[in-house]
Amino acid sequence: MAVKSKPFEFLGAQVAPGHRQQFELPVGQLYTQTDVSIPVEVVHGRSKGPRLLICAAIHGDELNGVEIVRRVLHAPWLKNLKGTLVAVPIVNVLGTIHRSRYLPDRRDLNRSFPGSEKGSLAARMAHLFTTRILQQADYAIDLHTGAIDRSNLPQIRVHLDNQKAAELAHMFGVPVIIDAEIRDGSFRGAGDDLGVPIITYEAGEALRFDENSIAAGVRGVRRVMEELGMIKMRVKGRAQATPVVARSSQWVRAPVGGFLRVLKPLGSRVNKGDLLGYLNGPLDSQGEPILSPCSGIVIGRSNLPLAHEGEAIFHIARFNQVDLAEQVVETFHSDMEDHISRSEAPIT
Structure with missing residues (x-):
């Protein structure tokens, strides 16, 4: 009681x-x-x-x-x-x-x-x-x-x-x-x-x-x-993906100044050496490539197309099991899409 x-x-x-x-x-x-x-x-x-x-x-x-x-x-x-x-x-x-x-x-x-x-x-x-x-x-x-x-x-x-x-x-x-x-x-x-x-x-x-x-x-x-027992548990839906713990994380900094073109969005899995994007000048045909220094998941990124040399532009979390981390992130995104589609008035 x-x-x-x-x-x-x-x-x-x-x-x-x-x-x-x-x-x-x-x-x-x-x-x-x-x-x-x-x-x-x-x-x-x-x-x-x-x-x-x-x-x-x-x-x-x-x-x-x-x-x-x-x-x-x-x-x-x-x-x-x-x-x-x-x-x-x-x-x-x-x-x-x-x-x-x-x-x-x-x-x-x-x-x-x-x-x-x-x-x-x-x-x-x-x-x-x-x-x-x-x-x-x-x-x-x-x-x-x-x-x-x-x-x-x-x-x-x-x-x-x-x-x-x-x-x-x-x-x-x-x-x-x-x-x-x-x-x-x-x-x-x-x-x-x-x-x-x-x-x-x-x-x-x-x-x-x-x-x-x-x-x-x-x-x-x-x-x-x-x-915590503060509210009644809801009826369980499909199984929840267990969160994964990052063993460390690293900010990738702009090797040169320029205009940032992003190729890897938030939640992307990357391997060491993968191309994350380019930094180019207004007249460049290609620009300076930005390579991932490690394998992991992109958990943060700059939204500004302008970057000074040395500015933090991508944040990558490292995991002992990158495959598992990728699966958990994908499951989360799928769950949220379902959840938001059922919401009465999501903010757009």
Whole structure:
């Protein structure tokens, strides 16, 4: 028999079992002294269960996660929730206002955790988010995209030495898991310090909505909630491809400056020495070939046809079994095509 929840205490208020409530967490003011706040919604189940935080736009221009959070909050399967969902669609509100990855002081919020109450703007926001929101969670999913003019294949980044975070990564169900060390000042690092396992979902491109990335993110959040026992498991469809873990990854950099012509899209399998594309000048007949330095799967690429010498243009993940990785990526794409075709109003 399910254990009944107690009221959930959050930002000085109480959310009753079976209810949901919206909050605004003040983070400062604009030049005009207009107040700026982080929007938060809490959905508190009638039955006791885990507390899951989902958040997006720690980098202010990474927008797919904003739509993922919105869809999760209005999903029919959120009814009869066990436990508590804390949803934050926009963490770096100032960055989003300015369509920027960074805060107005040019600091990266995802290099400023756990922050300081009396530090820089970034440090203060990080401290506020850590102490008022992250500390309330048992688990967290951090939603990101590639940087501006770069796209990422749907992937999870996690430090696999953290067993609970590794389990969360496999629950999410996207094709590729990257074993990523914890960086100083990162949100994942703050979670490690607090004992809150965090996974980072990366998909799509900054300042753009991408339906495939959004739909995969919503499905991933749902799967995590199912596996944690927060929502009822759906009737099983066809067998899921098990995510594959990349043993390492490498950015391929432009050997010369020029106009980029891409031959290998995201998700492509490549072998060492394969032709990825060309860099040519405006009068060249052929251009400089770009060769893959290793075998693997293309998990990131530049979308900009312009490249300076040394600029990162392809991101390739290496696997112990490239054939298996290729199969998992293909299965994922097929599943998502079926899933999106059944959606009522996909973004195009």
